[in-house]
Amino acid sequence: MTYRERLNRTCKYYDHHCGMATTFKTEAEFLQIATAFLETAGALVVRQAYATKNGVSDLICCYRGKFLAFELKDDEGAPSPQQLHFLDSVVETEGKGLVVDHLLQISKVLANILKDFGE
Numbered sequence: 001m002t003y004r005e006r007l008n009r010t011c012k013y014y015d016h017h018c019g020m021a022t023t024f025k026t027e028a029e030f031l032q033i034a035t036a037f038l039e040t041a042g043a044l045v046v047r048q049a050y051a052t053k054n055g056v057s058d059l060i061c062c063y064r065g066k067f068l069a070f071e072l073k074d075d076e077g078a079p080s081p082q083q084l085h086f087l088d089s090v091v092e093t094e095g096k097g098l099v100v101d102h103l104l105q106i107s108k109v110l111a112n113i114l115k116d117f118g119e
Contacts, residue, residue: 010041024102030072031058037103038063041110055082057090057097066113067095070106077101 024030038045038061047060057069069090071083079099087097
């Protein structure tokens with residue numbers, strides 16, 4: 001199965017079961033579902049934690065050799081200056097760092113990476 005096929009299958013599954021554009025009520029719920037989504041799509045999730053060091057993103061992973069950092073927010077959350085600084089640092093090193101509030105945003109990042117690989 002190609003990465004594109006795996007991503008498409010993963011997106012269909014999660015869209016059917018929770019809605020890709022769903023905004024989650026808690027960051028903990030979003031973290032659990034986003035982690036499962038990324039792993040199912042073929043990403044290696046290396047950090048899935050809440051607060052170990054100020055500013056470090058909720059989800060850090062590698063997908064097709066690309067370093068990704070996602071700061072997950074619920075309906076009312078906003079990133080702190082430290083979190084934005086961390087995301088900027090990721091981008092400066094050629095990674096992708098984003099604040100996200102639904103799976104569709106994560107899905108688009110993965111799809112763009114595949115597009116860069118010509119898949």
